[in-house]
Amino acid sequence: MMLQGSLTHEEYCAQLLIETEKFRETVRHGDLSATVPTCPDWTLADLARHVGGAHRWAGTIVATRATESVDFADVPGVPGPSGEDAAALDAWLAEGVDRTVAALREAGPDTEVWTWSPVRRAGFWARRMTHETLVHRADAALTAGSAFDVPPEAAADCLEEWLQLVGLPQFAAHKPEVADVLGPGRTLHLHATDARPELAAEWLIDLTGDTVTHRRAHEKAAVALRGPLTDLLLVVLRRQPADAGNVEVLGDHTLLDRWLEVTDFG
Numbered sequence: 001m002m003l004q005g006s007l008t009h010e011e012y013c014a015q016l017l018i019e020t021e022k023f024r025e026t027v028r029h030g031d032l033s034a035t036v037p038t039c040p041d042w043t044l045a046d047l048a049r050h051v052g053g054a055h056r057w058a059g060t061i062v063a064t065r066a067t068e069s070v071d072f073a074d075v076p077g078v079p080g081p082s083g084e085d086a087a088a089l090d091a092w093l094a095e096g097v098d099r100t101v102a103a104l105r106e107a108g109p110d111t112e113v114w115t116w117s118p119v120r121r122a123g124f125w126a127r128r129m130t131h132e133t134l135v136h137r138a139d140a141a142l143t144a145g146s147a148f149d150v151p152p153e154a155a156a157d158c159l160e161e162w163l164q165l166v167g168l169p170q171f172a173a174h175k176p177e178v179a180d181v182l183g184p185g186r187t188l189h190l191h192a193t194d195a196r197p198e199l200a201a202e203w204l205i206d207l208t209g210d211t212v213t214h215r216r217a218h219e220k221a222a223v224a225l226r227g228p229l230t231d232l233l234l235v236v237l238r239r240q241p242a243d244a245g246n247v248e249v250l251g252d253h254t255l256l257d258r259w260l261e262v263t264d265f266g
Helices: 009-029 044-063 086-107 122-144 152-166 169-174 176-181 229-236 253-262
Strands: 039-043 187-192 202-206 213-215 223-227 248-251
Touching: 009 044, 009 086, 009 122, 039 044, 044 086, 044 122, 086 122, 122 152, 152 202, 152 229, 169 176, 176 253, 187 229, 187 253, 223 229, 223 253, 248 253
Parallel strands: 187 223
Antiparallel strands: 187 202, 202 213, 223 248
């Protein structure tokens, strides 16, 4: 499976900077000791260190043209500032993402580097870090009680990337319980009701075979989710309950619940 994105390499780099700036704004003004409801083992400060550490790790892989995984302990500055100093965390986040984007831009999308996916190219990290940051920005917004909005192009690509990742053998090996949700007649349809037609923001998730597959299509399914694109994304990534009110669920609720359970973003 090819992990094909819909944005250019430069668009991912630019969006990574935008997502990080919005994340930093929440961190600057939030209660750093507050528990993240969608990641209850973390405070907002912990979440910030996770995001900043991921940026520096991916940036080091790209900058050094690593051919195998890099140990987090070997990446300078990954632990981040301790405690709950908002200014220190903000400066550390800014420095880390700037270094990572500089490395990504210098490498370009096709430079060969290690990734945990079949796509061993720097472009993988530009896309992955953009959406990693986007999703954790949602976590930060939920923690702070602030608004969360995403450009439709980024939201659609984030959802598409997640479905691509779920279909990888590596994902099935990491989460063998995914096999439990496969079976005859098991299909899910995601339909963004507010997206422009050119975004093709409809997906059919097919669980009827030996592996998870998906396609962009308008097709009848065992269960369908209809709602605004951002809300669909948040439901699929378990950042918002399916019954929160903004998304309509039609059909087999049990199948949907089980799918969400075994494909949690983590």
